[in-house]
Amino acid sequence: MSHGHAEVITTHEVHHDEHGAHHHHQSFITKYIFSQDHKIIAKQFLITGMIWAIIGGLMSVLFRLQLGYPDQTFPWLEDILGNWARGGKITPENYYALVTMHGTILVFFVLTGGLSGTFANFLIPLQCGARDMASPMMNMLSYWFFFGGSIVMLSSLFIQTGPFSGGWTAYPPLSALGDASPGSKTGMDLWITAMAMFVVSSLLGGLNYVSTVLNLRTKGMSMTRLPLTIWALFFTAVLGILSFPVLLSGFILLLFDRHAGTSFYLSDIYIAATNQALPNEGGSAILYQHLFWFLGHPEVYIILLPAMGMASEILSVNSRKPIFGYMAMVGSLFAITILAFLVWAHHMFVTGLNPFLGSVFVLLTLLIAVPSAIKVFNWLTTIWKANIKFTPGMLFALGFVSLFISGGLTGIFLGNSTLDIHLHDTYFVIAHFHIVMGVSAFFGMFAGIYHWFPKMYGRFMNNTMAYIHFWGTLIGAYLIFWPMHYEGLAGMPRRYLDYSNWSSFNQFADLNRFISTVAMIVFALQLLFVFNFFYSIWKGRKVTTLNPWDATTLEWTTPIHPGHGNWEGEIPEVHRWAYDYSKDGRDFIPQTEPIGPNESKH
């Protein structure tokens, strides 16, 4: 780690040297493992996130197997899962462990670490015109904290009492009392350790993203010339910086309740398993819920905003049209960021919250529909009458818009505290959040991967596999989650292992089997994507031009295989916004081109 890195760390000095890209020799370890190059760190986040997505997705296949075929046994399950599936049937404790870990992994390790970790790292320096992040060292630490947290979380799957099983929200008392369930013992300690490391990783990353966007933009790159991806990733980082510390303080109090015998969250508890009344008095589980959801709700937007930003960019590029309402897009991102902090209690309508307080949160929650609708309107008007190029990235961006609308509409149902009395903890909620933040964020992520893969690896992904992946996943996602709305409206509760003894929900046995079958097919399709990804890294069609999508933004002015420092020679200067498509008879005008004397105003 010699001369070159010292230059990158003090980014101001980098502008002086004539060769921005550094050609010094690096060993395999400093180049690919403990790398401080934002592009390598982005790939590390991406591939770690993909491994987590496969693990978390496989968990959903396993519990869907149970939900679809509750009356059958699968002896092969015992062969692979051992004690988790004694006699070929997943035990109730392990069913809870599976749904808990599925949630934790997908929300935090895939759609936060894997999504904003990847694209904030990759795109912020490239699209702002910076050699690297404000602090490459902290950036590297961010990944390694994420990696460490991942290892700890993964290790909890292999301990005798199993991973944490009290739901991904880790409400006390299940999370605070080791005697409450097998998963509440060592599994919970590992869970909380891994999450603490994850929070540190997010904070280190977020600090860097914000300070890079605000301080290290190239000459001429004013904030209003930034592509919307950067705006979205910027607000994502702000959300994380302000909400993750509050989660951490909630975890600290939880740790004291677990190990020091305090009663921050515990009161009047009798544990049937050990036949014991606990001395804890005066604690409040609602307090934990407040602290958790103060992160938990912004977390939804931490997941969604990067997908929104990337979809905006990809829709505009492939429509060959400027994004409709750029300032309205930025304004609505800002409004969502503010509102994200003011709606957390809508997760607690039925947990004992004051009903008057609930009505305030109903109003604030429904207000989010306004910026969301502005964004949807602008996406639709961007593709309106456009000459659309249906690249895989574009298809996934369109799929994102479709899913965001479908999932967003059911949010209006759930945001009402009165309707929530009936709908809370049913499959309606499952369907809502899986569509609006699960699948749609995944679609944004896929769009980003297909679109920026040429920049990441200098090759294209295979289009045929990509089209199969897109159509299979889009149709599959609707087939899985649409029927769940009906189950939820009928009152079918979530988190149950077996509904067959429940005469009200017997009628859904066939539907559940159908959902499970589709879920397995969709999971297999994701493996096709993973194959396509790794196959294309080495065997994909090579990129031969600097700017394969004819895009205006700065990342396509770098060499096909950019080195650490991104640009050979000087960083280009920016003269215009990022969306000059189909202007004055020209297909596109790069941001680096000066404004001509006779150019029309946009």
Add this chain to the structure above:
Amino acid sequence: MTEAVSTQRKKIHPHKFTLWIGIGSIIMMFAGLTSAYIVKGSMAGFTTVQMPQLFYYSTAVMLISSFTMQWGLKSFKERSMQQYRRLLTVTMILGLAFIAMQLIGFSQLWEAGTKMKGSTGAGQFLYVIFGLHAVHVLGGIIALIVMFIKAFSARIRNYNSVPVEVMSTYWHFVDLLWVYLFVFFLFKL
């Protein structure tokens, strides 16, 4: 390109900026904890404790250390390195004294019967919140030790004041954070 450099120079240094955002994030953490206290404090059966006298003295120590830190920064900028090193050492000792006083204060509370187990009142919050603040002071002391070693290293001569400025900003922040927490508890106890 030189123009771009000069416009960037006018901006705040990225490391200082990163620190300010980091401070925002630490503030959120303590805001979370103190609002948890407010929520719980209004519930029935919440017990309060007597603030140990020692914490008044530790407040004074913290305030003085902030002063010596600032003086140290001034000496560094004036290139009077001898004085800078002396003031850095004093700040470090005052920081360690602060942590020692906090620990003694905790043990006095503990002796007076405020234990962790059982029902939770102001005392348990005090342990957690003041303890977490002490951890942040400790982080500052570790940074001070690193700067201390750098200042006494004969090999490297560095007159870049940014690290010292970042250090002093953080130190003033933990000082102000302490004043906030102390006053918060004074009003609430």
